[in-house]
Amino acid sequence: MVSEVKIVSGRAVPLIGDDIDTDRIIPARYLKAVTFDGLGEGVFIDDRKALNGEHPFDQPQYQGATVLVVNRNFGCGSSREHAPQALAKWGIRALIGESFAEIFFGNCVAMGIPCVTADAANVKQLQELITANSQADVTVNLETLQVQSGNFSTPVTIGEGTRSTFIAGTWDACGQLVANTDQIRVTAAKLPYVGWGNLAAS
Amino acid sequence: MSKGTLFDKVWDLHTVGTLPSGLTQLFIGLHLIHEVTSPQAFAMLRERGLKVLFPERTVATVDHIVPTDNQARPFIDSLAEEMIEALEQNCQENGITFYNIGSGSQGIVHVIAPELGLTQPGLTIACGDSHTSSHGAFGAIAFGIGTSQVRDVLASQTLALTKLKVRKIEVNGILNPGVYAKDVILHLIRTLGVKGGVGYAYEFAGTTFLAMNMEERMTVCNMAIEGGARCGYVNPDQITYEYLKGRDFAPKDADWDKAVAWWESLKSNADAEYDDVVVFNAADIPPTVTWGITPGQGIGINQFVPKPEELAEEDRFVAEEAYRYMDLFPGQPIKGTKIDVCFIGSCTNGRISDLREAAKIAQGRHVAEGVKAFVVPGSERVKKAAEAEGLDKIFQAAGFEWREPGCSMCLAMNPDKLQGRQISASSSNRNFKGRQGSSSGRTLLMSPAMVATAAIKGEVSDVRELL
């Protein structure tokens, strides 16, 4: 379950707006399931209905896009991993934005989807470029920390630890965490509360 | 870089090591799970052939999907039934303690863990739910995680994390009558912004928080996440210890004294260093109501929906979206806004002290005609305690419905939902578009006493008129 994520390239979809929360990305009624299957059709469903075909996720020119370009505090609110799962099922492989809510960011990392940030002016310019030419490829390069599309390029940022997990293909932390089981038991044994009360570790 | 804060101390004590990526591997002292974000995690474990490493450090309950009227099994909603069955089976197969409906201790996960004494100072606590920040009220480092991370905790009892910065938020002084913990946190979010806390843990300090009881502190920490902070905490003190003593999972006898000594040692040092400090005056905080579609869009009860030119430029875009969605216009008073539904409950304000404050307002009065008002206790224990005090009778006599415990209309993954464009006064924590079950439904957040006031008056009103 390890794969390197160094460059994501493809057509992009701009989604303009600040503080877009995970309830909007995938409404709670789609969470009533024991698997992540079938989330793709629910992505932004209420916003899409309200906009009657005019939502970028419905507009024909953006179908098949893999890079999502958003604004400030994207993915705030509920911790539901269903949100990035729904975006991924729609086809998104990378996000560029002014800023991301932390839990959302972590969920994306756990799925191998990088979220990079750029300053507001550059994000806006990129959104305008895509709007003007929806067929242009946008490239997110985690090795050079640049986003490029045609003549446009902008530096982007992502936490160094997270970046290195993408480059090395170790963004799925589970295996590494489990591999340290002996050390985990040592740390646990030193915590005084592990011996108190009937939640005590055996 | 912060130094000497409770956050630093707890972080260091729980650090297993540094991963090759530079991320910290952090031990999780208590893992809470519920039916919505855990089934996929158990499926991932099975796919990888992994086992639950510390089953005794995970505790489960069911809250989001439970109906609050008819709880007979199987649930009428077959999808909800499938979810509860999955949880029952996963807990049974993995030896995980599960507080199911009828156990006497079921309820919203963030209500029951403190009630049971599972939530204690100095713990790291994770749960696949963003309002896990609530548990920070005890001086725990508690934060929400996604489903892949639920898998990681099940498999290893650890998470790969980047350390947060620490911002001290000091509020000093005495709150005015009619101003509650909910107003304090709504005021802080309104001032610091919904993304102001990204990258930070919030330490709530100052005489105002020290004077709060545990349930009030939980209300504040609960909504730290709405200000962008993944966790918020209050240093433990005598009030914390008194709340905990004697609870089911609290340390007993000789362990208790050792525990108190350890907890005391974890408090932020007097000379601790913070990445940021902000100071507020309690007297400046009014009863606060949200008017928009983010918890940061709040105003004092006697203020007006802000005009775009009164807002920072970066907040205008969302404001425009909010005027349209809420059907409120700039410059309009929020007081007097007609209300269709009144909801008292949730992990923010569904505890016994919340119900008491609301009942004080409801006592001897009646819900306005045409308003649907209902009270949903946060847990089976809250319900029992409220009934022992006769609060159910007070609410029912006033025309409120009295329900079974659950998340209810906080997020409407159960039969409790707004219909169409209905507008609700709600004691919960999120006023996002569509949050309460209707894609055009509208939510005004406020304290439980203010919700009760809105129910009685049929419109957004100043709780101080009914005190």
Ligand code: SF4
């Ligand atoms: S009451 Fe609301 S916020 Fe709290 S856990 Fe339930 S759904 Fe989430």
